[in-house]
Amino acid sequence: MGTQRIEEHYIVTEPYYRVHGQELTIALAAYEHQIPLLLKGPTGSGKSRFMQYLAWKLGRPLITVSCHDDLSTSDLVGRYLIRGGETVWMDGPLTLAVRHGGICYLDEIVEARKDTTVVIHPLADDRRELPIEKRGEILSAPPEFMLALSYNPGYQSVVKDLKPSTRQRFIALELTYPSPDIEAEIVQHEAGVSKEEAEKLVRLAEMTRSLEDAGLQEGASTRLLIHAGTLIRSGIAPRQACKVTISEPLSDDHELVAAIDEMISSLY
Ligand code: ADP
Numbered sequence: 001m002g003t004q005r006i007e008e009h010y011i012v013t014e015p016y017y018r019v020h021g022q023e024l025t026i027a028l029a030a031y032e033h034q035i036p037l038l039l040k041g042p043t044g045s046g047k048s049r050f051m052q053y054l055a056w057k058l059g060r061p062l063i064t065v066s067c068h069d070d071l072s073t074s075d076l077v078g079r080y081l082i083r084g085g086e087t088v089w090m091d092g093p094l095t096l097a098v099r100h101g102g103i104c105y106l107d108e109i110v111e112a113r114k115d116t117t118v119v120i121h122p123l124a125d126d127r128r129e130l131p132i133e134k135r136g137e138i139l140s141a142p143p144e145f146m147l148a149l150s151y152n153p154g155y156q157s158v159v160k161d162l163k164p165s166t167r168q169r170f171i172a173l174e175l176t177y178p179s180p181d182i183e184a185e186i187v188q189h190e191a192g193v194s195k196e197e198a199e200k201l202v203r204l205a206e207m208t209r210s211l212e213d214a215g216l217q218e219g220a221s222t223r224l225l226i227h228a229g230t231l232i233r234s235g236i237a238p239r240q241a242c243k244v245t246i247s248e249p250l251s252d253d254h255e256l257v258a259a260i261d262e263m264i265s266s267l268y
Contacts, residue, residue, distance in 0.1 A: 006100040009061035017046070017053035018186050020178035027054050030171040036124045036147040038159065041175035044221025046186075047150045050175060051105045060144055061102035063093045067112040073119050076106075077132055089135065094119065098130045101144030109149040109158050117161050123147055124166050180206065183222055191229025200267055201225040204242065207263040208250065216256050220246050238268040 030037050031054075039047045048064065055062035065076065078092035097104035106112070106120075122129045128141040149170075151159050159167065177183055180202045188198040202225065209219030224246050231241035247260035 006061050006096060006102065009063050009096075009102060010059075011052055011056040011062060014056055015049060015052040016189060017049050018178070018182055018189075020182045023050060023173055023175060024054070024057070026171060026173055028057070031058060031146050034128065034143055034146075036170050037149070038170040038172040039148060039150040039175055040153050040172055041150070042152055042177075042218050042221060044223030045175050045177055046222060047175050048105070048107060051103065051148060051150075055103050058103070060146070061097070061100060062105060063097045063102050064105045064107055065093050067106055067108045067110070067116075069111050069113065071112040071116060073113075073115050074134075076116060077119055077130070078134075080134065094123075095130060095132060095139065098123070098139050098141045098145050101142040103146045103148060105148045105150070107150050108152070110151045112158050114158060114161050117158060120147070120149075120162065121166050124162070125169050177205075177209075177222060183225070186222060187225045187229050190226045191233055193229040193233050197232060198225075198229060201228055201242075204228075204246065204263060204267055208246065208260055211256065211259060214256070214259070215253070216251060218250070220250060224249065239264055242268070 027037060027050075039050070041047055051062060051064070065071070074092065076092045076094040078090050078095045080087050081090050082088075091099065094104050094106075096102065109116075119130060122131060123141060124147055128145070130139040130141065131137075132139060149159065178186065180199070183205070184195065184198040184202045187193065187201055188195055191198070193201075205220040205222075205225050208216065212219055227245040228238075228242050231245060232238050242264040243261060247257045247264065250260060251257050
């Protein structure tokens with residue numbers, strides 16, 4: 001066996017997560033009944049933080065894989081490596097989670113290569129099995145194992161390649177942005193700014209989200225508001241802070257950037 005250690009995937013201290021709907025109740029029920037989870041939602045809306053909180057609550061290790069367009073089945077399942085002249089098997093993150101009854105969170109599964117569905121299928125349906133082709137082995141997932149995928153429904157997705165029979169095994173939770181008062185509370189907590197400052201940033205976010213009809217792919221996420229708040233707290237002038245954390249990251253289109261800059265000027 002390789003040297004992947006499960007111990008380091010346990011979350012020891014309670015992560016800050018502000019529950020703002022039924023997400024926790026539903027995810028806990030999914031876990032109890034061994035049903036995999038699909039988290040839908042825009043980037044920066046708290047999906048990863050929610051998974052950390054869920055894993056902590058359940059006392060299970062969390063193995064997160066940030067998917068990318070080159071991510072293959074072997075990256076998830078594992079591979080043989082040469083170590084000091086010997087061939088050793090190295091579990092991939094998915095295998096590690098299955099073996100130890102952990103939670104495997106495939107973040108932005110939209111990015112992964114389509115062949116990864118081959119291993120997701122039997123794990124997500126009733127079989128709950130992980131075929132390790134290279135070892136001629138099939139691992140049965142213990143009841144503690146949970147598979148969670150996140151994706152942004154706005155984009156092309158591997159999820160669309162899951163067979164309907166598999167897709168329909170998932171519980172799908174939509175994690176949208178929380179209500180303004182809760183979002184401000186989160187920004188206040190995470191960026192360490194005043195309530196008023198946080199509320200102002202949330203107002204700005206809402207304005208940018210309204211630009212989605214005007215061609216902006218996505219408005220400012222909670223994450224961007226936290227970035228803006230963090231810069232403001234460190235002494236950078238609010239207009240400048242919002243420009244570099246919100247308008248510039250959101251778009252390269254001059255008109256859209258100008259529109260967001262105007263929104264910033266109207267508030268600051
Ligand atoms: P995603 O995985 O959806 O891209 P993240 O979980 O990384 O988003 O969220 C971005 C940041 O926003 C987090 O690091 C956290 O600071 C904050 N955040 C968003 N929603 C919440 C929430 N409900 N409770 C606490 N923090 C949150």
